Amino acid sequence: MxxxxxxxxxxxxxxxxxxxxxxxxxxxxxxxxxxxxxxxxxxxREAFEQPLGETRPMISGKPVSLEEAVERAAAVLAEAELPLLAGLATDVAGMRAALSLADRLGAVVDNMNSRAAMRNILVLQDSGWMTTTLAEVKNRADLLLVVGTDVESLFPRFFQRHIWVDGMFVEAADREVVYLGKAPSGYASVSPDGRKPTVLACEDRDLPAVVSMLRLLVNDRPVGVDSVGGIEIQALKELAGRLKSANYGVIAWAAGALEWEHAELTVQITCEMIKDLNQRTRCSGLPLGGREGDQTATQVCGWQTGYPVRVRFSRGIPEYDPYLNATERLLEEGEVDALLWLSAYNSSRLPPRVGVPTVVLGRGGMNFDQPPEVYIPVGVPGIDHAGHTYRTDNVVAVRLFKLRDSGLPSSAQVLEAIERAVRAKLSS
Amino acid sequence: MGSELKIINGRVYDPINDIDGEIRDVCIRDGKIVESVADDAKVIDAAGKVVMPGGVDMHCHIAGHKVNLARKFQPEDHRHDVQPRVGALRSGTGGTVPSTFTTGYRYATLGYTTAMEAAVPPMGARHTLEELHDTPVVDKGFYLLLANNVCLNQLLEQGRHAEFRDAVAWWLNKSKAYAIKLVNPGGDEPWKGRKNSNVHDLDQPISGFDLTPRKIIKALIDVSNDLGLPHPAHIHCNNLGHSGNYATTLETMKTADGRRAHITHIQFHSYGGEVGKNPTSAARQIVDYINEHPNISADVGQVMFGKATIMTADAPLTWLLRNMSKDKWINADTECESGCGIIPFSYQEHVYTHAIQWAIGLELFLLSKDPWRMVLSTDHPNGGSFENYPRLIRLLMDKPFRDEQAKRANPKAIANTSLLDIDREFTMREIVIVTRAGPARLLGLENKGHLGVGADADITIYDEMEDKEAMFNAARYVIKGGELFIDNHEFRFDHEGSVYHVSPSYNPEIERVLKPFFEDYYSVQFENYPVSDHYIARGVTVPTGQSQP
Known part of the structure; x- marks a missing residue:
């Protein structure tokens, strides 16, 4: 430790x-x-090193005690017909407390990154997939295909830690990297011996067609065009051949980077292509994510309710709907009348601007255009308090440590206090 | 004192203490069974009721990475089966893979108070403990997957047996596990190492290693016994589900060479016939061997008609089965320690294979001469949900019911078994053995599975009924750790349950061997790998005993 x-x-x-x-x-x-x-x-670096910021709780921008802030937050939530608990960027304990509060309030829960996460979840729930984890990538992957994602801007150390090292069954010098869609923004994907990745670039809007074409070629289907999305068919044919001849190919994407309508269909074609490839060799998907506690939120929600995200407790049971329970829709349609926004990792992830009373549990240093009804600064898991979080591959829970004494409460502590206050109100 | 309780007038079944349906009192103080309690202790009148220890499920899949993936994967599994929020209890969902709270509540409803998660890769230990923390009422623990661990395989192929032993002990300690689990020993490497194939013979070399499945099996059986673990090596044999696999199962049991070993969900490993063709029943061959070899125990892994979720660390098996149900499926490789696969499934009476699986499971129960060593499981949710246990109990206790069910199933399959010729009906005592006393004894949990003085006060009280399925479906009272959790069919309070784990000693020098391996091949730092005590709010370290012969 x-x-x-x-x-x-x-x-x-x-x-x-x-x-x-x-x-x-x-x-x-x-x-x-x-x-x-x-x-x-x-x-x-940026996330660790930002200054502590404001540590005093506020009601409408004016400093108050933690007790007063908790009391007001409980009042806002208890008085609402249908509160929404959103953001939910926290650790395991924070997510447990959020779900307990939602269960008691009959609230809806949704995560700040779920719009992106749904692109994977819908595929998982519709057709399933074949995936792998980071240590398997390190020890076995001889070919990495990156789809539609500039990996290094989102996960700067991915290549250093998992690709450009010698693994158990493959050496760094024997690995190849191919980009499809977005080109890399820097040099992380260049091997230590100077080999540049193969880049087959295209516009985002063409990527669904390009990935579909690659799947056809993997399956040796006849093709009647010379290029797709500006990429030569011959180049895609070569890529299909490399995927088939690799011992352990890995296809990575970050759902958050696939910013177009129904990008889940592109994820699905990719995942079905991976299944096709396993008819003759091994190939696995590696969905990249896990920032701002998004995997943590879906994991805890998964085991406590059976559903990953976008769950409503208003009828006394967990009910999942990937569309109806989306934060954006609920706020736009005016279906919720109070919002609790939780962002313990990132002070720049502010709550959506809405016309309903809002309680913010956030990392210190949030700059609001308009102060929310209640703002309670909370500690950052892994800096201000110990905790557990899940990394991108969903298998590994990471134990986080308390590094400094800021006196800030954890999100779990604040949520538990709010739940106690809500209970007192509901029973009186 | 509120913590004193006396159950009077009940018909008590406690096979470990040779009590077989006597009307007698059971006294409880501070969570334990005692000789007597004060006159003003709270009294439960159990007249017309049956009193027995709480159920012990020694093999189920209820927590961890693949379980949670199976939950998130199947919203349709939950929608039709909800668990409303009641009083202090939490809402949740059921189906074949229930949410954590619901899992705890529903086990308790059936009268079960202990459940062991059967397959966890070391890297998934933290996650599993997080879920077990949120699985209320039951006491619990988990088994650690070690038969496809690359680091251990390397030590073994180099013949470094002492270090192998220390490494296993280190892993059990650092994961807070209860027992050693083998799944398809040696099968991950051919699966992951390009050829998406499997091993099929215990003496077939494992690609990439100078090793065979038999060597891994022998080594882990030996280590379990040498370390004096309360539960021996828990083995999911090679060739699960394949016709003719009973020969592999017999070979695996022979490999134990007289030392203790547990074969899990043995129904899935008791098939005759030829590979690729319809299975026949080899229940007789398997049971004959076990009847004559007291070092071997098994749980059945009964399949029940209806919905199930195949969920296994046997990844190549999932690949093989993937198109059977024409449904979605998952395969996932896991951190050089394991893999897993998930397929929604449905066992159907008219399908030959499903019907013969069902019948073979029942044959295993009914042909076994020693219920202490052939205990009840459905490999939840692989053979069906644990919520099927009451029906399974009725099948064992009620010959007319069993025959009626058999007649609805594929007649060719049933005719290929001896099921209709078996007249045996389990007695209540035998049911208590296969659901409580037997699993507790096999797990080495000395304070569970019985009602003698000093035992944990985990007690179930059922209404005595002719229809045993109805009887076992809902306990009238469930006492967990001396507290009345279910009182006259109503949940009374929340109870966390304890995590049982082992802590065998090892030579700390082993870390010098393991650390470089981690630095080269793992994705986490060696220092951050061990599971710290923070993960266990209520833990019980079960002592390891003397080295077993």
Whole structure:
């Protein structure tokens, strides 16, 4: 487990921000100031090092005690006909507390990244898939195909940690990388011996057609055109051949990067192509995500309700609907009359601007255009308090550590206090 | 004192203490069974009722990565079967893979108070413990998948037996596991290493290693016994589901060479016939062997007609079965430690294979001479949900009911078994053995499965009824850890349950061997890998005993 030496330097620190569970960071803590000394990257450094910010709870922008803020939050939620608990970027304990509160209130729960997550979940629920995890990628993958995603801007250390290292059954020098759709923004995907990735670039809008074509070619179907989305068929044929000749191909995408209508269909074609490839060799999908606790939210919601996200408790039972229970729709249609927004990792993820009373549990330093009815700064899991989070591949729960004493409560503590206050109100 | 309780006038079944349906009192204080309690203790009048220890499910899939994936994967499994919020209890959903709270409540409703999750890769231990934390009422634990662990395979192929033993003990400690689990020993490597194939013979070399399944099986059976673990190696044999696989199962049992071993869901491993053709029943051959070898125990893994979810660490099996139900399916490789597959499934009476699986399971129960070593499971949810247990109990206790059910099933399949020729009906005592006393004893849980002084006060009280399915469907009273959890069919309070795990000793020098391996091949730091005590709010470390012969 992470430990601290005399100079206030922590080693083996896991990052709750990067999604791929980097747990080798070296971090110095001086007072409330945090400095990433080693193994940081653009995502984790910025997230770890931002100043503590405002720590006082507020009602309509005016500082109050935590008790007053909790009391008001409970009143807002208890008085609502149908409250929405959204954002839900927190750790396992925070998510447990959020679901317990929602169960009691008869609220709806949804996650801030679920619009992206649904692109994968709908595929999982419709046709299933074949996937793998990060250690298998490291030890077996001889071909990585990246679909529609600039991996390094979202997961800067992915290549360093899992591709450009020697694995058990494959060496870094024997791995190949191919990009389909978006081109990489930097050099992370260039191998240490200087090999550049093959890039078959196209516009996002053409990617569904390009991926469909690749699947046809993988299955040796006849094709009547010379190019698709500006990519030569010959180049796609070669890619299909490489996928078939690889020992353990891995196809990665980040659903959050696939920003077009019904991108789930592109994910589905990719996943079906992976199944086709397994008729002759091994190939696995690697959906990338896990930032802002999104996998944590779907995991805990999954085991407590049976459904990953977008669950409504208003009839006293969990009811799932991927469309009706979406945050955006509920707010646009005016179906909910109170909002609790939870964003414990990222102070720039602000609540949607809505005309209903809003309670924000957020990382310190949130800058609101208009202060919400209640704002309670909460600690960051993995900085201000210990906790558990899930990384992108959903298998591995990462234990997070408390690195500093900020005095900030955890989201779980605040949610539990709100639930106690709600119970007192509902029973009186 | 509120913690004192006395059950009077009930018909008590407690086979471990040779009590077989006597009317007698049971006294409880501070969560334990005691000789007597004060005169003002709370009294439950169990006249006309049957009193027995709480049920112990020694093999089910209720928590962890693949279980949760199966939940999220099948919203249609939950919609028709909801668990409303009641009092202090939480809402949830059922189906073949219920949500965690619902799992705990429904086990309790049936009178079960202990359930063991049967397949967890070490990397998934934390996740499993998180879910078990949210699985109320029951005491629980999990078995650790070690038969496809690349690091252990390497130690074994190099003949480093002492280090292998220490590494296994280290892994059990660091994962907070209860027992060693083998699933399709050696089968992951041919699956992951390009050829999406499997191993089919215990002496077939495993690609990439100078190793055979037999060597892995032998080594893990030996380590379980050498470490004196309360439960021996828990083995899902190779060739699950294949016609003719009973020969592999017999070979696996022989590999134990007289030492203790547990064969799980043995019904799925008791098929005669030729590979690729319809299975026949080899229940007789399997039972004969077990009857004569007291070192071997088994749970049946009965299939029940209706919905199920195939959910297994046997990834290549899933690949093989994927198109059978023409439905969606999942395969997932897991961190050099395991793999898994999930398929929604339905066992249908008219289908030959399903009907013969059903009949073979019942043959295994009914032909076994020793119910202590052939205990009840459905491999929940693989053979069907644990909610089928009451019906399964009736099938064992009620010959006319069983024959009537058999006559509805595929006649060719039933005719290929001896089921209709078997007249045996289980007694109440035998039911208590296969659902409580037997599993508790096989698990080495000395304070469970009986009602003697000092035992945990986990007790079920059922109305005595002719229809045994109705009787076992809903306990009238369930006492967990001395507290009345279900009182006259109503849930009274929430109860967390405890996590049971082992902590065998090992030479700490083994970390010098493991650490470099982690640094080279794992995706987490060695320092961050062990499961810390934070994950277990209420834990019980079951002592490891003397090395077993």
């Amino acid at each position: 992470a430990n601290r030496n005399e100079q206030g330097v922590w080693e083996h620190v896991p990052s709750p921000f990067c999604g791929i569970g980097s747990d080798d960071l070296k971090i110095r803590v001086s007072g409330s100031r945090i400095e990433v000394l080693e193994n940081g990257d653009a995502v984790t």
